[in-house]
Amino acid sequence: xxxxxxxxxxxxxxxxxxxxxxxxxxxxxxxxxxxxxxxxxxxxxxxxxxxxxxxxxxxxxxxxxxxxxxxxxxxxxxxxxxxxxxxxxxxxxxxxxxxxxxxxxxxxxxxxxxxxxxxxxxxxxxxxxxxxxxxxxxxxxxxxxxxxxxxxxxxxxxxxxxxxxxxxxxxxxxxxxxxxxxxxxxxxxxxxxxxxxxxxxxxxxxxxxxxxxxxxxxxxxxxxxxxxxxxxxxxxxxxxxxxxxxxxxxxxxxxxxxxxxxxxxxxxxxxxxxxxxxxxxxxxxxxxxxxxxxxxxxxxxxxxxxxxxxxxxxxxx
Amino acid sequence: xxxxxxxxxxxxxxxxxxxxxxxxxxxxxxxxxxxxxxxxxxxxxxxxxxxxxxxxxxxxxxxxxxxxxxxxxxxxxxxxxxxxxxxxxxxxxxxxxxxxxxxxxxxxxxxxxxxxxxxxxxxxxxxxxxxxxxxxxxxxxxxxxxxxxxxxxxxxxxxxxxxxxxxxxxxxxxxxxxxxxxxxxxxxxxxxxxxxxxxxxxxxxxxxxxxxxxxxxxxxxxxxxxxxxxxxxxxxxxxxxxxxxxxxxxxxxxxxxxxxxxxxxxxxxxxxxxxxxxxxxxxxxxxxxxxxxxxxxxxxxxxxxxxxxxxxxxxxx
Numbered sequence: 001x002x003x004x005x006x007x008x009x010x011x012x013x014x015x016x017x018x019x020x021x022x023x024x025x026x027x028x029x030x031x032x033x034x035x036x037x038x039x040x041x042x043x044x045x046x047x048x049x050x051x052x053x054x055x056x057x058x059x060x061x062x063x064x065x066x067x068x069x070x071x072x073x074x075x076x077x078x079x080x081x082x083x084x085x086x087x088x089x090x091x092x093x094x095x096x097x098x099x100x101x102x103x104x105x106x107x108x109x110x111x112x113x114x115x116x117x118x119x120x121x122x123x124x125x126x127x128x129x130x131x132x133x134x135x136x137x138x139x140x141x142x143x144x145x146x147x148x149x150x151x152x153x154x155x156x157x158x159x160x161x162x163x164x165x166x167x168x169x170x171x172x173x174x175x176x177x178x179x180x181x182x183x184x185x186x187x188x189x190x191x192x193x194x195x196x197x198x199x200x201x202x203x204x205x206x207x208x209x210x211x212x213x214x215x216x217x218x219x220x221x222x223x224x225x226x227x228x229x230x231x232x233x234x235x236x237x238x239x240x241x242x243x244x245x246x247x248x249x250x251x252x253x254x255x256x257x258x259x260x261x262x263x264x265x266x267x268x269x270x271x272x273x274x275x276x277x278x279x280x281x282x283x284x285x286x287x288x289x290x291x292x293x294x295x296x297x298x299x300x301x302x303x304x305x306x307x308x309x310x311x312x313x314x315x316x317x
Numbered sequence: 318x319x320x321x322x323x324x325x326x327x328x329x330x331x332x333x334x335x336x337x338x339x340x341x342x343x344x345x346x347x348x349x350x351x352x353x354x355x356x357x358x359x360x361x362x363x364x365x366x367x368x369x370x371x372x373x374x375x376x377x378x379x380x381x382x383x384x385x386x387x388x389x390x391x392x393x394x395x396x397x398x399x400x401x402x403x404x405x406x407x408x409x410x411x412x413x414x415x416x417x418x419x420x421x422x423x424x425x426x427x428x429x430x431x432x433x434x435x436x437x438x439x440x441x442x443x444x445x446x447x448x449x450x451x452x453x454x455x456x457x458x459x460x461x462x463x464x465x466x467x468x469x470x471x472x473x474x475x476x477x478x479x480x481x482x483x484x485x486x487x488x489x490x491x492x493x494x495x496x497x498x499x500x501x502x503x504x505x506x507x508x509x510x511x512x513x514x515x516x517x518x519x520x521x522x523x524x525x526x527x528x529x530x531x532x533x534x535x536x537x538x539x540x541x542x543x544x545x546x547x548x549x550x551x552x553x554x555x556x557x558x559x560x561x562x563x564x565x566x567x568x569x570x571x572x573x574x575x576x577x578x579x580x581x582x583x584x585x586x587x588x589x590x591x592x593x594x595x596x597x598x599x600x601x602x603x604x605x606x607x608x609x610x611x612x613x614x615x616x617x618x619x620x621x622x623x624x625x626x627x628x629x630x631x632x633x634x
Contacts, residue, residue, distance in 0.1 A: 022339050024361065043587040044341065105584065263624055267422065270360040270589040270620035303587035307580055311628035 002148050002242065004190040007155035007183060010057040014156055017089055018053055021045050021157075023164040026269050033284055035291040038165035042157055043273050043303025047109065049229075050157050050180055050301050051082035051144075057153030058142055059086045067092050072139040074098070074130045076228050077106035078302055079144040084115030095139060097130050103228070103306045145179030146236025155183025161297050162191040169294040172280035174301045175199035175208050175250065176230035178239030184299065185246035195297075196248035198289070200279040202227040202255060207234050209250040212243060226255045226313075229276030229302065251289065253282040259313055261285045265300070274305040319559065321507040323469035324476055324500060327374040331473055334406055335370055338362050338474075340481040343586050350601055352608035355482035359474055360590050360620025364426065366546075367474050367497055367618050368399035368461075374470030375459055376403045384409050389456040391415070391447045393545050394423040395619050396461040401432030412456060414447050420545070420623045462496030463553025472500025478614050479508040486611040491596035491618045492516035492525050492567065493547035495556030501616065502563035512614075513565035515606070517596040519544040519572060524551050526567040529560060543572045543630070546593030546619060568606065570599040576630055578602045582617070591622040 021044045029037050042050040059071060070093035073083040080096040087094035096115040098107060101122070111117055118133065120126050134141050143150065157180070162168060171188050173181040178199075185197040201209050205223025211234065219234040235243060243250075253261075258275050261282035265273045273281070280298045284291065338361045346354050359367040376388060387410035390400040397413040404411035413432040415424060418439070428434055435450065437443045451458050460467065474497070479485060488505050490498040495516075502514040518526050522540025528551065536551040552560060560567075570578075575592050578599035582590045590598070597615045601608065 022341075024339075027363070046344070048587060266589050267624050270365060272583050272587040272589060307584050307631055311631045314624055314628045 002151045002155070002183065002186055004186060006148065006152035007159055007187050010053070010152040011156045011159055013057055013060050014053055014153065017056060019045055020160055023161060024269065024271070028268050029285070033287070033291055035294050035296045037284060037296045037298055038161065038168065039281065040157055040161040040297065040299045041271060042299060042301050043271060043277055047078070047081040047085045047113065048302055048304040049078040049082065049277070050154055050299070051078040052085060053156050054150035054153035054179060055079065055082035055142065056086040056089070058147060058149035059083070059090050059092055061149055062140060066140045069138045069140065070094065071142050072097065072130055072134050073142045073144065074126045075144050076231055077102050078229055078304060080110045080115065081106060081113060083142050084110045084113035088114045095133060097126055097133070103304070103309065105306045106304055109304070145177030146238050148238065150179050151183045151238065151242070153183065154180040155187040157299055158184035158187040159191060161299065162188065165295070165297055167295060168192050168195050168297045170196045170198060170291060171297040172198050172200055172283055173299045174230065174276055174279035175201050176276065177232040178208060178235040178243050180299065180301060181247060182239045182242035185242065189246055197246060198283070199243065199247055199250045200283045201250065201252050202230050202258065202279065203252040204255065205230050205232070206252045207232070208243065209252055211235055211240060212247065212250040215244065227258060227276040227279060229274070230279065251283050253279060253286060253288065257286045258282050263314065271300070272303045272305065273300050274302050277302040319465050319468045319472070319500065319503055321503060323465065324472035324504050327370070327469040328473045328476055330374055330377050331370055331470065334373060336362055337477055340478060341586065341588070345585050346602070350604070350608055352611045352613045354601060354613045354615055355478065355485065356598065357474055357478040357614060357616045358588060359616060359618050360588060360594055364395070364398040364402045364430070365619055365621040366395040366399065366594070367471055367616070368395040369402060370473050371467035371470035371496060372396065372399035372459065373403040373406070375464060375466035376400070376407050376409055378466055379457060383457045386455045386457065387411065388459050389414065389447055389451050390459045390461065391443045392461050393548055394419050395546055395621060397427045397432065398423060398430060400459050401427045401430035405431045412450060414443055414450070420626065422623045423621055426621070462494030463555050465555065467496050468500045468555065468559070470500065471497040472504040474616055475501035475504040476508060478616065479505065482612070482614055484612060485509050485512050485614045487513045487515060487608060488614040489515050489517055489597035489600055490616045491547065491593055492518050493593065494549040495525060495552040495560050497616065497618060498564060499556045499559035502559065506563055514563060516560065516564055516567045517600045518567065518569050519547050519575065519596065520569040521572065522547050522549070523569045525560065526569055528552055528557060529564065529567040532561065544575060544593040544596060546591070547596065568600050570596060570603060570605065574603045575599050580631065588617070589620045589622065590617050591619050594619040
C-alpha cells in the first residue's frame with residue numbers, strides 16, 4: 001500500500017530536482033463555473049508532465065546494483081520521457097520501449113534526454129518485448145503506474161496543490177492507469193480530509209469508471225481516444241483498490257468536449273495542455289458536475305502535444 | 318517625465334486588481350543560450366497582456382468628472398481590451414476604436430469586457446475619428462503608450478520581474494510605441510542599476526531602432542509584420558527621450574524568426590505567447606546577442622493570439 005508518509009518522503013526526494021509547478025487561477029473559469037478553481041500546472045513540470053515525479057521517485061530508490069545495470073520502461077509517451085530524464089539526472093542508463101506511432105515530439109524528447117528508444121509496431125506485444133529485453137540485459141522494469149514508488153511520486157502533485165491553494169472541497173484528476181489519481185487521493189485524504197476526489201476519463205476508455213461503479217476490475221481493448229496518456233486498458237493491481245478506497249466518483253468526457261476544453265485552456269489561460277492533461281479541466285468546463293461556490297483543485301497533468309497535430313484538429317472543427 | 322516613485326505608486330494601485338504574473342525558467346532555454354533566463358509571463362496578466370497595468374493606472378487617476386463622462390481608446394488590440402477591462406472594474410464607460418481587421422479574439426474580448434467597439438476601415442484616419450467622438454461625447458482619450466500614467470503602469474512589470482528573479486545583468490523588452498520599455502527601463506535603473514535594458518522590434522517596423530541609433534525620431538509607414546502590437550509608426554514624445562536616456566541597445570528580429578520562437582515557447586515552455594509578446598524571447602533564442610553566463614530578464618508581453626491564425630502559420634512552414 002501507499003501512505004501519506006510515502007508521499008511526504010517522495011516530496012523530499014523530489015525537492016532538489018522537480019519543479020514546484022505554479023497553481024493558476026482564471027477569472028473567466030470562475031465566472032463560467034461559479035466555483036473558485038485552482039489549476040495545478042503539471043504541464044510546466046520537467047519534461048512537460050507529472051510523470052517525472054513518479055519516475056524520479058522510483059529510480060532514486062533502486063539499489064546501487066540495479067542503478068548500474070540500468071532500467072527499462074514501456075510507455076505511450078510521457079512515462080518514457082520521465083524515465084529517460086530521471087535516468088539522465090541519476091546517471092542510470094535507460095531503455096524506452098515506445099509505439100512507433102507515438103507523437104514525434106515525445107519520441108524526440110525521449111531521445112533528447114538520452115533514452116535508448118526501442119520502437120514496437122501495432123499488434124506487437126510490448127510487454128513481451130520489454131520482458132525479453134529486461135532478461136537479456138538485466139534491466140529493471142519501471143512500470144508506468146502500478147508501483148508504490150510511482151504512485152507516491154505522483155501524489156506529491158496534490159500535496160503541493162493543496163499546500164498552495166489552501167482548503168479545497170473537490171479535486172479533479174485525469175485518470176489513465178490510475179497512478180496519478182491514487183497518489184493524489186491518498187495525499188488529499190490527509191491534507192483535505194473532506195475533499196471529494198473525482199477521476200476523469202475519456203468516454204472511449206471508461207474502464208476505470210466502470211471498474212469503480214461495478215467494484216470489479218474491468219479490462220477493455222486499447223481505447224480509441226485522442227487522450228493518448230489514457231489509452232490504458234485497465235487500472236492496476238495496486239491502483240484499483242486505492243481508487244476504490246479513496247476516490248469519491250469517476251466521470252467521463254468525449255473527445256469532442258476534450259478538444260474544446262484543451263483549446264479553451266490554450267486561448268483563454270494561455271497554457272498549452274495536451275488532451276490527456278485537459279481531462280479534469282474538461283469535466284469542470286463542460287459542467288459535468290455541480291461545483292457552485294466550491295473551492296476546486298484541478299490537475300492539468302501534462303503539456304506534450306504536437307503543434308501540427310493540434311492545428312489539424314482545430315481545422316477539422 | 319516618469320520616475321521610479323511613479324512606478325512604485327502605480328504598483329500600489331495595481332496590487333488589488335492586477336495579477337502578479339509568474340516568472341518562469343526553462344532548463345532547455347538555459348542550455349541553448351548559456352544564460353540563466355527569467356521569463357516574466359505577462360501573457361498570464363488579466364486580459365492577456367501587460368497593457369492592463371498602464372490602462373488601469375491611467376483610468377484610476379482620472380477626476381470624478383472624467384470618470385463619469387467616460388473614456389475612449391484606439392488600439393490594434395491589447396490596449397483596447399485593457400481599457401475596456403479597467404473601465405469595467407472602475408465602473409467607467411469605455412469607447413474603443415479598433416481596426417475592422419483586428420484579430421477576432423481581440424474584438425470579442427473587448428466587447429466581452431463591456432467596451433463599446435467602433436470599427437474603422439483601412440485608410441480611415443483613426444485619430445480624426447477618435448477626436449470627433451471625444452468632442453461629441455466629452456470622452457477622455459487614453460493613449461496607448463505616450464502618457465506618463467501608462468508608462469508608469471507598464472514599468473511595474475519590470476519591478477516585479479526584478480523583485481522575483483533577483484539581480485539581472487540584461488533585460489529584454491518588446492518595443493512598439495515604447496510604453497513598456499520606457500517604464501521597464503526606469504524601473505530597472507533603480508532596482509538593477511547595472512542592468513542593460515535592450516528593446517526588440519520587428520525588422521519590418523524598425524522605427525525605434527533607427528530613432529535610437531540616429532538619435533532623432535524616425536517615423537515610418539505602418540509596418541507589415543505579424544507582430545500586430547508593434548505596428549506603431551514611431552516612438553512618442555515621452556517614450557523617445559526615455560528610450561534614449563535609459564535603454565542600452567535596440568535589436569530587430571524577422572517575422573520568420575519570431576514565428577519560430579513563438580512556437581518554441583508554445584511547444585517547449587507550454588505557454589501561449591502572441592507574436593509581439595515573443596519579440597524579446599526571440600532575440601534570446603535566435604542569439605542576437607551574447608548572453609553567456611548572464612542573468613537575463615525577458616518580458617513575454619502578451620498571449621492574445623487567434624489559434625486558427627497560428628495554425629495557418631504553422632501549416633505554411
